[in-house]
Amino acid sequence: MSGPRAPCLLRKALYLGRPAGYSKKVEDILEKAREKRLTVAMNSQWPFSIDDYEEICGKIRIEEKNILFVRMSPFSPGRVMIPESVPHPLSILYCRLGAGEIQALNFELDGVGGMSIRFTYVFETRACDVLIKLVHQKTPPRDFSFGFNEKIVSRSLDLNRYEIYFNFGKSKLKITDPLELSVMNFMEAVENGTEPLIGHPHILHNTVLLEKIDDGFGEFERDIYGKIREKEHDFSSKLRQEATLQRLKDYIHWQRRCDLDAPDRGLPIFSPTSINLDLTSACNFSCPFCVDSKLTNAGKSLTLEEVKQTVDTLHSHGLLSVILIGGGEPTLHNHFGEIVRYIKSKKLQIGIVTNGSRLEKIETIVAHWKKKIGSGFLSMPPGKKSSGTYTCPKPESL
Ligand code: SF4
Numbered sequence: 575m576s577g578p579r580a581p582c583l584l585r586k587a588l589y590l591g592r593p594a595g596y597s598k599k600v601e602d603i604l605e606k607a608r609e610k611r612l613t614v615a616m617n618s619q620w621p622f623s624i625d626d627y628e629e630i631c632g633k634i635r636i637e638e639k640n641i642l643f644v645r646m647s648p649f650s651p652g653r654v655m656i657p658e659s660v661p662h663p664l665s666i667l668y669c670r671l672g673a674g675e676i677q678a679l680n681f682e683l684d685g686v687g688g689m690s691i692r693f694t695y696v697f698e699t700r701a702c703d704v705l706i707k708l709v710h711q712k713t714p715p716r717d718f719s720f721g722f723n724e725k726i727v728s729r730s731l732d733l734n735r736y737e738i739y740f741n742f743g744k745s746k747l748k749i750t751d752p753l754e755l756s757v758m759n760f761m762e763a764v765e766n767g768t769e770p771l772i773g774h775p776h777i778l779h780n781t782v783l784l785e786k787i788d789d790g791f792g793e794f795e796r797d798i799y800g801k802i803r804e805k806e807h808d809f810s811s812k813l814r815q816e817a818t819l820q821r822l823k824d825y826i827h828w829q830r831r832c833d834l835d836a837p838d839r840g841l842p843i844f845s846p847t848s849i850n851l852d853l854t855s856a857c858n859f860s861c862p863f864c865v866d867s868k869l870t871n872a873g874k875s876l877t878l879e880e881v882k883q884t885v886d887t888l889h890s891h892g893l894l895s896v897i898l899i900g901g902g903e904p905t906l907h908n909h910f911g912e913i914v915r916y917i918k919s920k921k922l923q924i925g926i927v928t929n930g931s932r933l934e935k936i937e938t939i940v941a942h943w944k945k946k947i948g949s950g951f952l953s954m955p956p957g958k959k960s961s962g963t964y965t966c967p968k969p970e971s972l
Pocket residue numbers: 857858859860861863864865866867870900901902903929
């Protein structure tokens with residue numbers, strides 16, 4: 575068929591919110607584009623700077639074993655960095671080494687929201703060990719560096735003149751804007767009816783690899799969160815322990831028999847295994863979804879004596895753990911540190927549900943306890959009431 579080819583330059587990799595069969599969907603889209611005679615290219619411009627790279631670092635020698643390092647600084651932290659940044663190194667690999675496969679993929683989390691992605695790119699009968707370092711950076715100009723076999727160039731910009739440089743050791747080279755080269759390549763392809771450098775085969779190849787990396791990160795993330803969850807205290811499992819099961823049944827039986835507001839109901843023979851203790855109604859947040867919004871900042875707090883008395887009474891009836899929880903932010907209680915220490919002195923387990931704005935309060939206590947017993951004693955599971963817990967009544971006044 576002949577006729578004009580409509581142009582379509584994708585600013586980013588086609589990344590469709592990661593539906594199942596992502597690569598296949600991209601393939602379908604590109605196939606439709608082909609039917610409509612669209613010239614499609616993707617803006618993955620860094621392969622266009624390879625000539626400049628070789629001018630400053632010398633010719634890239636492709637050996638049996640090679641190394642590629644790329645450092646990029648995407649705008650957003652976390653998993654979204656993968657579709658935002660990884661297409662660029664994948665394009666450098668495809669353009670310089672040809673089609674390949676990913677093996678030995680692994681991840682590391684760096685600092686807040688950063689990550690390192692390592693894999694071996696196997697092409698022909700050779701291999702390239704790849705390290706992609708992603709460090710999110712909100713403001714431009716973003717740091718960028720890359721290089722083969724330990725010859726790393728860093729990019730710098732003269733924003734007044736909009737000039738781009740590669741820096742290698744003491745050498746500095748003004749380079750042609752790779753974005754400009756990418757657009758020119760695309761326009762030539764449209765004019766000549768040819769495939770652009772970052773065209774169909776390139777996009778499809780890299781989509782498959784991008785999907786593999788993103789899926790790999792998903793598994794890595796699940797693994798990490800699984801390990802974190804294992805470390806959290808599981809208060810509800812205490813209720814299932816054989817030693818406490820009968821107590822729990824007796825307690826529930828007592829609860830069912832009594833109207834909770836009846837003044838003469840007395841105390842149960844056994845206390846609950848775990849209680850939720852609302853220390854204060856004071857809160858430094860005003861979350862729109864707060865279920866306690868009618869109670870917060872009502873000027874109510876348990877006194878230190880009330881807390882101690884409650885803990886003493888229930889402890890003497892077999893209490894095992896206390897969760898300091900809401901209706902407010904527990905770390906705002908004037909005696910928060912002392913209360914935690916008192917509960918720990920009774921050898922009770924403790925949970926703290928906090929909005930996280932005053933973690934230094936908790937750190938201080940952990941540091942104190944570490945000094946005392948040589949190990950940490952707190953974990954912070956997500957707040958959750960388990961069945962059979964007992965919420966202490968809020969006091970009427972401060
Ligand atoms: S931090 Fe908790 S208690 Fe405070 S307003 Fe938000 S949800 Fe409510």
